[in-house]
Amino acid sequence: MQAVDLLNIITAQAAGDATSGLMGMLPIILMFVILYFLMIRPQMKRQKEHRNLVAGLSKGDEVITSGGLLGKVTKVGDAYITIEVAELADKPVEVVMQRTAVSNVLPKGTIKSL
Structure with missing residues (x-):
């Protein structure tokens, strides 16, 4: 028990x-x-x-990068994009950046309004 x-x-x-x-x-x-x-x-x-x-980036988009650059996309590749940031003597100043550096896409016409 x-x-x-x-x-x-x-x-x-x-x-x-x-x-x-x-x-x-x-x-x-x-x-x-x-x-x-x-x-x-x-x-x-x-x-x-x-x-x-x-x-969704395409040619003609206006973007802001993570570094603070504001520009218009002129060429789009697999890993890189080319951004036009200014015009100097009627020639565009372009910068090649990684696609992932884009932080925001702006509405069309934003650059001209600045």
Whole structure:
């Protein structure tokens, strides 16, 4: 009879330890869920929007680069674009940049209005 009681006590303690172990891990799991929704998910959304912006670049778009240059796209390649940033003696001043350096596409006519 005592062996059965001892077995029930050990089984109850093991079940209690498993439950308390799960409850101890709950705050850490909750922190990771909050971290995902507050930091990781918005960053992934911004990366996706930037990827779509860079993929949609075409000749004639007016852009701002991450370095602050404002110009008009004149040539588009796979990895690089050429941007006209000014005119000097009726010749365009062009800069070759990586496509990923573009941070924003402006509405048409923005450069002339400046």
